[in-house]
Amino acid sequence: MSKPNLSYIDQLSRGEESVKKTLIDVIKTEFPQEKKDYFESVKENNFEKIEENVHRLKHKFSILGLEKSYKLANDFEHNLREKSIKGQQEFEKVLIIITNYLETI
Numbered sequence: 001m002s003k004p005n006l007s008y009i010d011q012l013s014r015g016e017e018s019v020k021k022t023l024i025d026v027i028k029t030e031f032p033q034e035k036k037d038y039f040e041s042v043k044e045n046n047f048e049k050i051e052e053n054v055h056r057l058k059h060k061f062s063i064l065g066l067e068k069s070y071k072l073a074n075d076f077e078h079n080l081r082e083k084s085i086k087g088q089q090e091f092e093k094v095l096i097i098i099t100n101y102l103e104t105i
Helices: 006-014 016-041 046-064 067-081 088-102
Strands: none
Touching: 006 016, 006 046, 016 046, 016 088, 046 067, 046 088, 067 088
16 A cells, blocks of 8 residues: 655645645645544445545545545445445555554654
């Protein structure tokens, strides 16, 4: 599994440190809440809410350079529409990886 990185954020910020910091701050603020919402919807076994949460979270995967994980999240999102949790464990592993990474930046 690939590791999160700031390559895409670097591209977006075009060397502007203030823009880079703002983008990182947004991710660091949004991600924990979105992750919390995801686990709450899992606890409720609400497939529609889980799917919404996965949809929001998968974009963070892409922003952090996790293209394969983005595809994994996309597949999991589609499985949820069929009331299947196939891909859930792999998705949650990525959440842990991102959580740990965000603590280092």
